Amino acid sequence: MQPDDLVLVEDMLDEVRDALEFVRGYGLERFLDDGRTCKAVAYSLQTLGEAANHVSERFRAEHPVVPWRDIIGMRRRLVHAYRAVSFEIVWAVAKEELPELEILLSDLVEE
Numbered sequence: 001m002q003p004d005d006l007v008l009v010e011d012m013l014d015e016v017r018d019a020l021e022f023v024r025g026y027g028l029e030r031f032l033d034d035g036r037t038c039k040a041v042a043y044s045l046q047t048l049g050e051a052a053n054h055v056s057e058r059f060r061a062e063h064p065v066v067p068w069r070d071i072i073g074m075r076r077r078l079v080h081a082y083r084a085v086s087f088e089i090v091w092a093v094a095k096e097e098l099p100e101l102e103i104l105l106s107d108l109v110e111e
Contacts, residue, residue: 005059006109011051012071013105016098019044023094031091038087041094042078049075066104067097 019041023031031037052071060068074093078085
């Protein structure tokens, strides 16, 4: 493991926790009506993916349980297809994927 890998994983965990905090207490309708929160969660997902993209290939290979490709792919969609961002998908990722990712990343940090 490169020394920076753990720092990047910690950054990823921070972004996951931020996004989860942003949507705490929200339902889909309220989320979609709140442009600031939509953009805040999208930004956290973008930053999460950027950090994941900088984690070394070796570290990623050693921890295949983390969905690295999906995380990085989400970042690419948010950045390069920004005009077609579906905040329904952003919502689904935040509510359905991030809780499990928080656990996976927490486990890595604690190793």
